[in-house]
Amino acid sequence: MSRLSTHTRRFTLRGELLRPATLSVGDLREGWEQHRTEVSFDCASKGPQGHLFEGPLLREVVIGAGPAFDPRRRKDRSRYLLAVTGGDGHHTVLSWAELDADFTNTPVLLATRMDGRPLDAEGSQLVVPSDRCGARYISAITSIWIGQAIPGPR
Numbered sequence: 001m002s003r004l005s006t007h008t009r010r011f012t013l014r015g016e017l018l019r020p021a022t023l024s025v026g027d028l029r030e031g032w033e034q035h036r037t038e039v040s041f042d043c044a045s046k047g048p049q050g051h052l053f054e055g056p057l058l059r060e061v062v063i064g065a066g067p068a069f070d071p072r073r074r075k076d077r078s079r080y081l082l083a084v085t086g087g088d089g090h091h092t093v094l095s096w097a098e099l100d101a102d103f104t105n106t107p108v109l110l111a112t113r114m115d116g117r118p119l120d121a122e123g124s125q126l127v128v129p130s131d132r133c134g135a136r137y138i139s140a141i142t143s144i145w146i147g148q149a150i151p152g153p154r
Contacts, residue, residue: 009087009123015146016080018066025120029112032056032064037109039127041134049134053127055111058082058144059099067096067146074102079148084126087140092126094136096146106130110141 014020023031035057040050062082069076080096097103111125112118119125123140131137 009121009140009142011124011141011143013061013065013144013146015144016068016148017062017146018068019064021065023061023124025112025118025124028056028061028110028124032060034112035107035109037107037127037129039129041131041137043134052115053109053111053125054113055109055124055127057099058094058108058110058126059101061110062099062144062146065146069096078103079150080146081149083143083145084138084141085143085145086126086138087123087142090138092136092138094128095149 010022010024012020012022033056034054036052036054038050038052040048042048067080069080071077077100078095078097082094082096083091084094085091094108098106099108107129109127109129111127114125126136126138126141128136
């Protein structure tokens with residue numbers, strides 16, 4: 001990972017991981033392939049919106065941190081959840097099965113750019129392109145936790 005600047009927002013990637021991390025938007029931009037997606041959603045407070053987002057897939061970032069599940073076992077992977085929290089306290093939960101290529105393969109992004117503008121100062125944004133409303137779009141991510149829905153014996 002690159003050196004972290006004190007002028008950029010960072011978030012923690014934690015939970016049942018072999019390599020928990022603290023990441024900045026710059027780290028996301030430099031460490032993973034950037035994907036682009038145009039989204040349209042209806043926001044209850046601001047009405048319909050459309051944006052072009054760029055960033056790595058959440059799935060790839062989490063895989064890089066070494067999730068504790070056995071990647072060869074689908075039933076093991078399907079037990080895991082991700083909880084994402086933003087700077088304003090807004091949070092959401094995703095299942096690993098939503099992200100996993102063997103299940104629904106949803107291309108959820110950790111945005112590093114919105115409409116061509118870098119998000120270094122604001123922080124990364126969770127983007128769920130398949131959602132009709134923007135409720136799971138989390139701005140200024142502060143934390144991503146991954147773990148089992150029902151903790152198993154260890």
